[in-house]
Amino acid sequence: MSGRQGAATSVVEDYVKVIYSHTEWQTDPITRSELAVRLGLAASTVTEMVKKLAALGLADHVPYGAVTLTEEGRALALRMLRRHRLIETWLVESFGYRWDEVHDDAEVLEHAVSDRLLEAISESLGDPVRDPHGDPIPAPDGTVVRPVGILLERAPIPFIGAVVRISDRDPALLQFLDGRGIRLDIVVEVVERRPFGGALVVRVAGVKSDLGAEAASSIWLSA
Incomplete structure (x- = not known):
């Protein structure tokens, strides 16, 4: 395989992986504009690539609408994941x-x-x-066996659950959470929400922390 062919294959693999991952923990399909943001690419570049994925039988799309994977595309995405x-x-x-x-x-x-x-x-x-x-x-x-979990921001108050998943999209957020003892399998107690839509207050190993919207939307607890 030539370098150019290998690079093209890698790009296809990256696209189907991102498309699949977008709906792994929620149900709304990804749009081309969202795909461009996730990949850090121009919208025109993504549009051309989506057309190529469709020609390869890996994806379906509608103009100005959602991009979804075919069975073949989903199988490739799972292999890459x-x-x-x-x-x-x-x-x-x-x-x-x-x-x-x-x-x-x-x-x-x-x-x-x-x-x-x-x-x-x-x-x-x-x-x-x-x-x-x-x-x-x-x-x-x-x-795929996905753990049953509830997004922290949607958890009732009070609530206690073990961490089953943390989004890895932002390395800085992972460092922030690790510094507060929040990692897989750790028990988190949701204590209260600050007034006027403020931060969630959680207790981990007896220590309280405030978690803003970005953190609360990145943590899943056992249901």
């Missing part, structure tokens, strides 16, 4: 990476490792079912 999330877990478990450091290196490695190496990595880790942020790792056959 298995790669990405296994590699993130490997970097944390075997190389001492922090959970806020793994994304960029996993983005590179997911396109490079062979299937044989990937499955060896999975076996060496005990075939994990979630990555360091709580996102499910698809099985080799594409099966």
